[in-house]
Every structure is written in structure tokens, then in C-alpha cells.
Amino acid sequence: MRIVAIANQKGGVGKTTTTINLGAALAEQGKRVLLIDLDPQGNTSTGLGIAPGSRSATSYDLLLGESVPEPHQVEIGGGSLWIIPANTDLASADIELHAHEKRSFLLHDALRGGLLERQNFDYVLIDCPPSLNLLTVNAMVAAHAILVPLQAEFFALEGLSQLMMTIREVRMKANPALRIEGVVLTMADMRNRLSQQVEADVRETLGDLVFRCVIPRNVRISEAPSYARTVLDYDPASKGSQAYRALALELLERHEGAGRKEARA
Numbered sequence: 136m137r138i139v140a141i142a143n144q145k146g147g148v149g150k151t152t153t154t155i156n157l158g159a160a161l162a163e164q165g166k167r168v169l170l171i172d173l174d175p176q177g178n179t180s181t182g183l184g185i186a187p188g189s190r191s192a193t194s195y196d197l198l199l200g201e202s203v204p205e206p207h208q209v210e211i212g213g214g215s216l217w218i219i220p221a222n223t224d225l226a227s228a229d230i231e232l233h234a235h236e237k238r239s240f241l242l243h244d245a246l247r248g249g250l251l252e253r254q255n256f257d258y259v260l261i262d263c264p265p266s267l268n269l270l271t272v273n274a275m276v277a278a279h280a281i282l283v284p285l286q287a288e289f290f291a292l293e294g295l296s297q298l299m300m301t302i303r304e305v306r307m308k309a310n311p312a313l314r315i316e317g318v319v320l321t322m323a324d325m326r327n328r329l330s331q332q333v334e335a336d337v338r339e340t341l342g343d344l345v346f347r348c349v350i351p352r353n354v355r356i357s358e359a360p361s362y363a364r365t366v367l368d369y370d371p372a373s374k375g376s377q378a379y380r381a382l383a384l385e386l387l388e389r390h391e392g393a394g395r396k397e398a399r400a
């Protein structure tokens with residue numbers, strides 16, 4: 136089982152879109168996937184059709200409630216995803232967390248309390264808010280790895296050093312094994328010279344950290360959540376679906392490859 140936090144404090148870079156559609160692509164590969172919506176905006180929950188009124192067991196309860204909530208099961212066309220949704224309660228959690236003695240470890244402890252083993256999940260993807268607040272820190276402490284969506288635009292690399300600093304701090308204080316799963320370029324327009332230049336710069340700066348697969352700007356990706364569907368379900372043959380499938384395969388290849396290496400060592 137692997138817990139991956141999808142994080143970038145920059146807003147609108149594709150965190151939620153990647154959480155939903157990478158989750159769907161992993162499910163298509165036969166994996167049992169739990170999504171945790173850790174953003175008070177609740178976009179992952181809305182994007183999968185969980186109406187605010189029916190968000191009974193939420194990520195707020197996961198962090199600060201008395202018992203661990205049961206995930207909602209969502210049908211995604213031939214398969215299922217599980218999700219712990221967010222509601223607006225989570226907006227106050229950041230403040231409540233500050234007053235808590237175990238403020239950075241609450242998600243870590245909740246997830247290790249038997250929820251994941253009971254349900255046999257292979258992957259847990261955590262959609263983080265656009266901030267380096269205590270919610271994001273909880274995700275980083277709970278996770279095995281961080282996946283960073285990076286929008287292919289001029290300021291792409293700006294802000295990344297702050298994110299890396301936070302990761303280093305979490306490693307020092309709480310989670311020494313935390314890895315960077317990789318950086319994925321999103322909303323790329325490959326006919327556009329600026330997009331190509333940004334990709335070249337990002338690859339030169341970050342090297343192998345960057346996934347080979349790039350997520351293109353694709354209107355089907357942005358339409359799908361308004362129908363409460365994943366892009367893989369909404370338009371399986373679209374460029375967007377193909378890209379998220381490729382990302383899932385690359386992620387699996389990285390893990391299963393790493394697993395083989397560990398097994399040999």
C-alpha cells in the first residue's frame with residue numbers, strides 16, 4: 136500500500152484533476168484506490184458527484200473526529216473509487232490543528248489506525264489545498280511520497296523551492312522516509328513554443344524527478360467534473376484520458392521496478 140500526497144501550494148495547477156484521474160487510471164489497472172479530499176474547497180468531492188449534503192463522513196472527522204469515517208464508494212464506469220470527502224468544516228481545521236498537541240501527526244495516526252488494512256487499499260491519493268498549511272503538512276507526514284503537479288507556464292518553477300524546503304523540514308522532524316514521487320507537467324500545449332521551453336527548463340533543472348509523460352491541456356479533462364465523472368469515464372479515448380493512463384503506468388513501473396530492486400538487494 137502506498138500513500139501519495141498530491142501537493143503544490145500554487146493554486147490551479149492540476150492537483151485535484153490529477154488526484155481524480157490518476158486515481159481512476161490506477162483503478163482501471165485493477166488497483167483499489169482511496170482518495171482523501173484534504174482541501175476545504177472540496178473539489179475532489181464535487182468532481183466525483185458527492186453533494187455537500189451527503190458528505191457525512193469527512194476528512195475533518197478523519198483528522199479531528201472521534202472515529203475513523205467509512206469511505207464513500209463511487210462508481211466510475213466499470214470500476215470503483217473510494218473517497219473520504221471534504222466539507223467546509225475543514226476550513227476551520229487548520230486553526231484547530233494548531234491547538235492540538237499532535238497537530239502534524241493526526242492524519243498519519245488516523246490512517247494507520249486500521250482503516251487502510253481493513254479495506255485492502257493499494258493506493259491512497261491525498262488532494263492537498265493550495266497552501267503549505269498544517270493540512271498539507273499532515274498529508275506530508277502521513278505519505279510515503281509526494282507527487283507535484285506543475286503547470287507548464289512561465290512561472291512553473293517559482294515556488295518550488297518553498298515546497299522543497301517544507302518537504303525537507305517534514306523529513307527532518309517527522310517523516311525521514313518521505314520521497315518525491317515525481318513532478319508531472321500539466322496543462323501543456325505542445326504546439327506552443329513557451330510550453331516546450333518550460334518543459335525543457337523543468338527537465339534540465341529537475342532531471343529524472345520529472346515524469347516522462349506530460350498531461351496536455353485538453354478540454355475533455357475540464358468538462359468531465361461538471362458531469363461528476365472522471366475523464367477516463369467521460370471520454371475514454373481523449374488525449375487527456377490517454378495521458379492519465381500513461382501517468383498511472385509510469386507510476387506503477389517506478390514502484391514495481393523499485394520493488395524488484397529492493398527485493399534483489
Ligand SMILES: Nc1ncnc2c1ncn2[C@@H]1O[C@H](COP(=O)(O)OP(=O)(O)OP(=O)(O)O)[C@@H](O)[C@H]1O
Pocket residue numbers: 145146147148149150151152153174176178263264265321322323350351352353354356357358375
Ligand atoms: N490538463 C488539463 N486540461 C484542461 N484543463 C485542465 C487540465 N488540468 C486542469 N484543468 C482545469 O484547470 C482548473 C484547475 O485545475 P485543478 O482544480 O485540478 O487545480 P488545483 O491545483 O487542484 O487547484 P486548487 O489549487 O484551487 O486546488 C480546473 O478548472 C481544471 O478543470
Ligand SMILES: [Mg+2]
Pocket residue numbers: 150151152174178262263
Ligand atoms: Mg484542488
